[in-house]
Amino acid sequence: MNRDVVTSKQITVFKDDHRTPMDDVVVLEIPLTIYLNGEELITLLCTPQKLDRLTLGFLRSEGLLQSCDQVKTLRVDEERGLVEVELAGGKGLAEKLYGKRTITSGCGKGTMFYSALDTLRSNPVNSEVKFDRRQIWSLMRLMHKHSALYRATGGVHGAALVDHQRVLFFFEDIGRHNAVDKIVGECLIGGISLEDKALITTGRLSSEILLKSAKLSLPVLISRSAPTSLTVELAEQLNITVIGFARGLRMCVYTHPWRVL
């Protein structure tokens, strides 16, 4: 575990009739302000790790960026909690989009522009990839092995991109949206196609997480927690397999179960 993402605090532990002073490890939370083409866009609250991935992934999820070719410069100043991005397309891009004010707030972390259009723009996912149920359970176990920050602090969500055998990347963040955006950013940088992969998250599957995945044509979304009604409805339409409560040797498949063998 990276020591730069936690801090030590003196705490008091109460256990039944005992009161004990202790040193505890707390996950770092910092405000990260994104400047896009010289204008302040948004301040995210996040764990200071992979901030370049987070920024690119956030911009991609918000529809402000399609590929890394558009990025002229990206400079992270972790000390001052800011990141400056210059995109081809000139000034006024953010203003044009943020001017609409159809911002939704992320359940987990992250805001995104939400409109019926988002769904339409995300074409249904065509991938015919299938996962064996035993692969999924084994990948869940593998992911938990990676969760060093969670085990140390209990204060983060994790997200992993997996293929049939391996955990390709795994990121943790105080916000479950941020963790997914870090995956999105990593894929953008590596030019990685998601059409034969699955995304595992420890967090609840709200509609915004589903839409982030749909924009990347990801066919399978897995969580150890629950989906919402809107997630299930959108996944039905967008041909995405949504799996919840994947724990031990059990899982609930909410949509398109033909992708699970």
Place this chain on the structure above:
Amino acid sequence: MNRDVVTSKQITVFKDDHRTPMDDVVVLEIPLTIYLNGEELITLLCTPQKLDRLTLGFLRSEGLLQSCDQVKTLRVDEERGLVEVELAGGKGLAEKLYGKRTITSGCGKGTMFYSALDTLRSNPVNSEVKFDRRQIWSLMRLMHKHSALYRATGGVHGAALVDHQRVLFFFEDIGRHNAVDKIVGECLIGGISLEDKALITTGRLSSEILLKSAKLSLPVLISRSAPTSLTVELAEQLNITVIGFARGLRMCVYTHPWRVL
């Protein structure tokens, strides 16, 4: 449990070598667009329950509203997923504030304006209220008894306002920020002072939850989960007692432990 906040879905359950079709209960998620003085302000994704409380609490947490006297009209149209609020103060209020674009995205649900000023505006909490550790454990158990929606769906966070003996209100929502904002709204409507009370949440304690509480002069913030570094630092400065991992007969007190007996 209110039947209007869940929906039934046909799912496929995989358990070891068995595959079984089942009916499952999924928590409802709807987009709720808030119009403030005739202008679209924001779209929240939320559980359709106590939407008037959610709206008022959100506006209060964002600093757009101080008391219910300012509310000229509030009309919730659940069918269309919108709420129209007219506040004394005229047009341009939202624009003036949202024009700043120092928006942070909520880890959990909800965005809020974030700046160093927020901390300064929230004066340190003076309350000398104290809670016996056994009261806290007993209130945690009481809160869990109220969590009908969580038990049915596994997809929501809960927030409760408590005094020394009782759970005064308890709300659940797909977003942990929304659940807290519903409490804030209820207190605003009832003219309830928080200076001798505690707020319990099932979610992680990120800085935005702490700042929401600080704005209401709440002295004690309790979670069954973890706080972040920023929460602990702000709570230290603002004289708020932050308690994490309150489960069974154990809890970790991160700041101002003199309020726990």
